[in-house]
Amino acid sequence: MSFNLNKIKDIAVIGGGPCGAGLTKALVGERAFNRIQVFERRPKTGGLWNYTPLKTCTNIKRAVPSIDPSVRIQKVEVKGEKFFESPVYKYLDANVPKDLMAYNGYPFPEDNPLFPTHHQILKYIENYSKDIEELISFNTEVVSVEHNKQTSKWEVISKNLQTEVETVDQFDAVAVATGQYEHPLIPDAEGLAHWNETLPGTIIHAKSYDDPQQFKDIKGEILIVGNSASGADIAYQLSTKLQRTVYKSVRSENLMPAGKDNRIIDVGDLLRFEPETKTVYFKDGKSLSNVDKVIFATGYLKTLPFLKGAETDMITDGQKLHHLYKHLIYYPNPTLAIVGIPRFVLPTRLSETQGCWLSKLWSGRLTLPSEQVMKQYCESLEGKERNHHDLIFPRDVEYSNDLNHEAESVRGDYGYFAVHWDEQQIKIRGGIKEIKEAYLKYHTETGKRAMSLKELEDSGYLAYPEQVESKL
Structure with a gap:
């Protein structure tokens, strides 16, 4: 035709x-x-x-796993207000x-x-x-x-x-x-659906994440699944604002910028969930016990x-x-x-x-x-x-x-x-990861948000990596 x-x-x-x-x-x-x-x-x-700040109060029940693209997303209602999350x-x-x-x-x-x-x-x-x-x-x-x-x-x-x-x-x-x-995409894993049925409310997607204070009363371990932009950022916020250890399940290198904190512990790719003991097993043979919250930052x-x-x-x-x-x-x-x-x-x-x-x-x-x-x-x-x-x-x-x-x-x-x-924009594009990480470090150590690249460079926080120069 x-x-x-x-x-x-x-x-x-x-x-x-x-x-x-x-x-x-x-x-x-x-x-x-x-x-x-x-x-x-x-x-x-x-x-x-x-x-909307009302997002903190949402309690959306999602299918776990969430792998069906035909489902139509509906408005949520919080305190009488309806909105798309x-x-x-x-x-x-x-x-x-x-x-x-x-x-x-x-x-x-x-x-x-x-x-x-x-x-x-x-x-x-x-x-x-x-x-x-x-x-x-x-x-x-x-x-x-x-x-x-x-x-x-x-x-x-x-x-x-x-x-x-x-x-x-x-x-x-x-x-x-x-x-x-x-x-939200929540990929399937052995025991995941059973975990969700046995321990309702302990699994969420990053789309429902809003504020570290949502998790201030979690006594057990917090596991974040995913190592891209949202997963790395959520891990950084939880570790620094709640002053606690968090675990991040990593399958591949993060290409996006992320803040760094010693309380973020990377673990392996998911293997299976065992709700009876609240233990998550990883493909490298290791495991994490006493897991009270799992946040899937696994994309859409x-x-x-x-x-x-x-x-x-x-x-x-x-x-x-x-x-x-x-x-x-x-x-x-x-x-x-x-x-x-x-x-x-x-x-x-x-x-x-x-x-x-x-x-x-x-x-x-x-x-x-x-x-x-x-x-x-x-x-x-x-x-x-x-x-x-x-x-x-x-x-x-x-x-x-x-x-x-x-x-x-x-x-x-x-x-x-x-x-x-142009060449200057390509240089900046290739160095985004380093630029954002320098920006985060500058903000953490000075309490100020840098207004320009020059401010980061002049303060000694930013130097472009060699591989960026080589791609021009």
Whole structure:
């Protein structure tokens, strides 16, 4: 079946958070579409950065293990207030320097520290999104998205979460920008389900973590499963703020920055759970007894619960999205795009880059190769399933600049343009781990938040590693 991308005039964007904002700005800047309708289920912009202190009081009962991507996430209710739980927690700040997080031509305020707090990030995204708010239907959840072969239109059914009224609309193309930090992944392990039944409430996902004080009364051991950004950060917060030992189950090296504390003890990959003795066994033959809390910082499932029809073949077990050319275009039907899927990237900047490329494709200024070539591209990607979409530095920079080059090569010098990675930005990108760890040490020892890279360098806390220089 062929698709005429030159006839795309009405576009639905699902998600009004950081990725949806960058994408929508690019679509608007193309000046080629009659209607761009954004659906956002929260009452305002900002997406997952919409943190609420009520999160500390949530007591969500999740399936354990949690491996089904078809489950639709519902609002939670705390003290009479209903909201969508965010993975953002009380003391979270950015893992990326503000200059690299910023959208093109829209810097963070100068009085924000080098790594802004989550409150500052939310305000930044809200301000950036102000001029597209008129395109957004807030408090509106997309219930169903299905392509009609007879009309070549996408039928989008949405529901107003305040009135419960459903609306049916037709679009030429659909771009999904809902992010992938919604559906917690708790992988299975021998004895895990039995542990959860025997010791209810002792297993949670990092999405439900908020404040170390949640765990101040835990007498036994705390085990964190996962060694990436959230796992390492939660371990650091618990050890330093509660002045206690915590254990972290590690399967691979952490590529993300993390604070260091001698009370964080790394243990091996999980083997099995034995609730009768409250003991967790690891694949290296060791074990941990008297475990009172297990926090799974094991990431999220990729999920599109509203997608119906033939396109559901994109989702299988939630580990990767199938048939995505350039991690973006569903090549069996290129009027469907999924923005913000790659991991180990900068989502704000990536959404702009992907949005610029997509807007030029859907306006007809860019063309796609044959379906066979796109299929071969997907099959050629390194990694399978969970790490299929990983773009570990410098692949993220190469990917973004490749899209930028293609977007800039089209006829006409108009439209929205994303940031192109230059040598200085690549140097900073390659040194993020060292920069953030220097920032954390500086904050711990001085009580101050560094405002710039120069402040860290001048104070002697930061020196770029040799391998960063070698990648330029």
